[in-house]
Amino acid sequence: MKITKADVEHVAKLARLEITEAEQDAFSKQLSAILTYVEQLKTLDTAGVEPTATVLEQTNVFREDKARPSLSVEKALANAPEREDGHFAVPKIIEER
Amino acid sequence: MSLYKLTLRELQEKFTKGEVTACEIVQAYQLRINQVEPKVRAYITLTKESAMAQAEALDEKLKGWRRTMPLMGMPVAVKDNICTQNVLTTCASRMLGNFVPPYDASVIARLRGQSYLLLGKTNLDEFAMGSSTENSAFGPSRNPWNLSRVPGGSSGGSAAAVAADLCAAALGSDTGGSIRQPAACCGVVGLKPTYGRVSRFGLVAFASSLDQIGPITKDVADAAMVLGVIAGHDPLDSTSANLPVPDYAKALKKKDFKKLKVGVPREYFAEGLDPEVEQAVQAAIEEIKQLGAEIKEIALPRTDAAIATYYLIATAEASSNLARYDGVKYGLRSKETANLLDMYMKTRQEGFGPEVKRRIMLGTYALSAGYYDAYYGKAQAVRTLIRQDFEAAFREVDLIVTPVTPTPAFKLGEKSEDPLQMYLSDIYTISVNLAGNPAISVPCGFSKTGLPIGLQLIGRPFEEETLLRGAHAYEQATGWRAKRPNIR
Numbered sequence: 001m002k003i004t005k006a007d008v009e010h011v012a013k014l015a016r017l018e019i020t021e022a023e024q025d026a027f028s029k030q031l032s033a034i035l036t037y038v039e040q041l042k043t044l045d046t047a048g049v050e051p052t053a054t055v056l057e058q059t060n061v062f063r064e065d066k067a068r069p070s071l072s073v074e075k076a077l078a079n080a081p082e083r084e085d086g087h088f089a090v091p092k093i094i095e096e097r
Numbered sequence: 098m099s100l101y102k103l104t105l106r107e108l109q110e111k112f113t114k115g116e117v118t119a120c121e122i123v124q125a126y127q128l129r130i131n132q133v134e135p136k137v138r139a140y141i142t143l144t145k146e147s148a149m150a151q152a153e154a155l156d157e158k159l160k161g162w163r164r165t166m167p168l169m170g171m172p173v174a175v176k177d178n179i180c181t182q183n184v185l186t187t188c189a190s191r192m193l194g195n196f197v198p199p200y201d202a203s204v205i206a207r208l209r210g211q212s213y214l215l216l217g218k219t220n221l222d223e224f225a226m227g228s229s230t231e232n233s234a235f236g237p238s239r240n241p242w243n244l245s246r247v248p249g250g251s252s253g254g255s256a257a258a259v260a261a262d263l264c265a266a267a268l269g270s271d272t273g274g275s276i277r278q279p280a281a282c283c284g285v286v287g288l289k290p291t292y293g294r295v296s297r298f299g300l301v302a303f304a305s306s307l308d309q310i311g312p313i314t315k316d317v318a319d320a321a322m323v324l325g326v327i328a329g330h331d332p333l334d335s336t337s338a339n340l341p342v343p344d345y346a347k348a349l350k351k352k353d354f355k356k357l358k359v360g361v362p363r364e365y366f367a368e369g370l371d372p373e374v375e376q377a378v379q380a381a382i383e384e385i386k387q388l389g390a391e392i393k394e395i396a397l398p399r400t401d402a403a404i405a406t407y408y409l410i411a412t413a414e415a416s417s418n419l420a421r422y423d424g425v426k427y428g429l430r431s432k433e434t435a436n437l438l439d440m441y442m443k444t445r446q447e448g449f450g451p452e453v454k455r456r457i458m459l460g461t462y463a464l465s466a467g468y469y470d471a472y473y474g475k476a477q478a479v480r481t482l483i484r485q486d487f488e489a490a491f492r493e494v495d496l497i498v499t500p501v502t503p504t505p506a507f508k509l510g511e512k513s514e515d516p517l518q519m520y521l522s523d524i525y526t527i528s529v530n531l532a533g534n535p536a537i538s539v540p541c542g543f544s545k546t547g548l549p550i551g552l553q554l555i556g557r558p559f560e561e562e563t564l565l566r567g568a569h570a571y572e573q574a575t576g577w578r579a580k581r582p583n584i585r
Contacts, residue, residue: 008458015416015461016423017454018442026451027458033517034459038405041475044482051477052484054306054336055292055533055558061335075199079427088425091437 001035003028100125101262102581105171105319108265112170119152119159119170119214126172126216130263133584138238139248139258141177142185143217148172155212167322168211174264176255177218178225179310180299181205184215188301189233190223192428192448202299203334204268204310204327211326216264220254223450224419225275225303227251228522231513232452239509240282241582242548246506249279255313256283261584266323267313272304273407274501274526276311277538281501281551284540284582286568287313288320291558292533293338295324296331304414305336307407307530316578317539317569321345324561340559348562349569354390357567360494361392364400365525371504377542377550378500381571385498388570393494397486400528402479407527408520409463409476415453416460422448455516480531487532491557496567500525501551505544525553535561537568540577549577 008027012019019027073086082089100108100122111117127145134140155170175181178188180198182205187193201209208215222232230238230253238254240246241261248257252269256279259267269276271289280287288311295310302308312323325346330339361382366375386392424430424444431443449457463472490497503522512519529536534555541552552571556564572578 003462007462011458011462011465014465015457016420016438016441016445017449017457018446019454020446023451023454027455030455030516031459031462034408034520035462035472037517038409038472038476041402041405041409041479044399044402044479046475046478046482049478049481051474052480052531053477055484056336056338063332071199078199079196081424081428081430090425091434091440093437 001032001039003031003035101129103265104315105265105322109167109171113165119155120149122170122172123148123152123214126264130216133261134263136239136244136584137241137257137261137263138236139219139254139261139263140174140217141187141189141220141235141254144184144215147184148214148216151212151214166211167326168208168213170212170214172214172216172265173208174216174219174255174258174267175205176221176252176267176269178221178270178301179205179268180301181215181218184218186218186301187235188224189221189235190448190450190453191234192422194234194429196427198299200299203296203331205299207326219252219258219267222251222253223453224301224415225251225270225272226415226452226456228274228278228519229507229512230254231509232450234450237509240506241584242284243506243546244584245508246548247282247509249282249502249506251275251279252313253279256280256285256287259283259285259313259315260582266315266319268310268327269313270300270308270310271530272307272411273530274523276313277501277526277536277551277553278523280313280538282506282549284549284577284580285313285315286317286320287311287538288324289529289536290324290328290561291535293336294535294559294561295327296334296337298331298333302418304411305418306414307411317537317565317572318346318349320537321349321565338559343562345562345565348566351566352570352573354385354388354567354570357390357496357563358494359385359390359392359567360395360490360497362395362397362400362490362497362499364397365499369503369524370500373544374500374502374504374550378552381541381552382498384574385567385571388574395490395494395497397490397528399479399483399486400524403483403528403531404520404524406476406479406483407523407531408459409472410480410531412456412460413463413473414460416457416464419453419457452516483528484532487528487534495557495563497555499553499555501538501553505548505550529555534558535564537564539568539572541575542577543580
């Protein structure tokens with residue numbers, strides 16, 4: 001499986017990763033090698049085989065919908081790179097016209 | 098005898114009898130850390146002051162009276178992807194270089210409940226992605242047996258710390274072998290419990306359907322003791338199993354393999370296995386036979402497919418788990434960005450190292466439109482086949498015995514340029530994570546150059562007792578434990 005530099009750029013954008021020119025080259029080669037290696041799975045017959053998402057038997061785990069103690073606003077914000085008035089602050093999302 | 102040479106149980110006994118205080122334990126270890134840690138570099142963060150404060154408070158509380166709790170006063174190291182309240186938890190990533198968790202992981206809450214002593218947070222491959230600790234943003238740890246070799250990974254810091262007597266026991270996490278492989282490389286014991294046996298709450302997620310926390314210790318009985326403390330149901334982790342926790346120490350009473358059938362999968366002794374490792378493992382199988390086991394050749398036919406399956410599933414889960422590092426709520430935020438999207442892109446560019454980026458890319462690709470069925474869907478179906486292989490094998494045998502790694506610890510830098518070669522070294526450990534079973538790594542010999550070799554025992558889900566019994570019987574019958582590294 002050949003992964004072109006354009007593929008790398010597309011996937012990097014999906015993953016919200018800015019990558020350098022050098023990384024584009026390296027990832028194109030490395031991902032091609034890895035994906036060529038995983039192609040071997042195609043030789044296994046999986047017709048009618050249920051996929052495994054988890055090895056656990058249970059499906060859903062429920063609890064009472066009751067309020068429990070949780071982090072204070074101060075603690076929850078303590079690691080924030082930027083904060084303002086008890087909120088997480090981010091760059092402006094909606095542009096002014 | 099120096100305190101740091103003792104096993105967890107030996108130290109516990111001395112502490113309970115009042116022969117040593119918590120402060121003396123911390124002092125002894127801090128002295129040892131001062132001498133050896135600059136060479137081994139097992140830790141990212143040393144909690145010197147808080148460890149001493151914990152010890153003082155404990156000694157004060159216990160004045161003249163001792164109550165036995167397995168980890169009370171015991172000096173423990175914790176892998177730096179397990180959240181510790183008010184103690185830096187970096188995941189060996191620039192992304193979390195300043196992250197101080199506001200809460201404890203559930204396993205830490207249990208240790209704290211027993212008044213353990215946290216000596217520090219150990220090095221790992223960034224976000225537990227790797228097999229050598231070379232992917233740490235803070236530099237690699239060294240193998241105490243030979244400082245030019247890797248300690249294995251990703252829990253390499255924890256394994257090196259135990260091997261170099263820089264802690265009495267450690268916690269690691271295992272997604273594809275990250276407890277067992279470094280334990281084998283460093284000549285110590287590493288236990289990956291059954292998926293669901295130990296709560297993952299507060300373990301920074303890598304691949305949620307595979308991750309599991311477990312102990313790395315000086316011997317098997319110590320592993321049983323730590324597992325007994327951290328195992329059990331946790332309402333905060335919906336994947337933790339609601340099953341009673343047996344008394345694992347009891348499982349160690351039978352010091353033999355009598356009435357146990359032990360399977361040897363022929364696929365694990367094929368091409369690529371180092372002759373010295375093969376020899377050591379074959380000798381161990383002979384020893385296990387002498388201890389009363391019925392040895393049976395078995396087949397795990399989909400072994401060849403395990404690495405491909407693992408690297409699709411683990412990276413797919415990682416790519417979505419690591420989407421949370423966006424520079425908003427915690428961790429790094431890139432400075433001088435034009436807008437929100439630009440902030441995400443630059444933050445992740447600056448925060449993640451090359452291996453993490455590579456895995457995010459691979460996982461994103463495997464999940465992307467047009468490729469989902471061919472890669473991720475296919476891998477999930479093959480995972481079912483791999484599980485069925487283990488289910489079929491465990492209808493015939495009680496334990497499976499294999500090597501842990503294809504070679505002893507490799508040299509620093511030897512594989513870091515070729516990610517695929519690095520992935521291939523995980524061949525004997527990753528199937529176990531895909532199937533969910535428990536497995537343990539115990540020392541079974543040394544290479545001619547003096548590097549430790551590990552033996553892996555794999556058990557049925559939630560049958561850690563059989564696993565511990567077998568590993569303990571083998572360990573007690575052989576003298577590998579007695580040899581210690583001469584760090585220079």
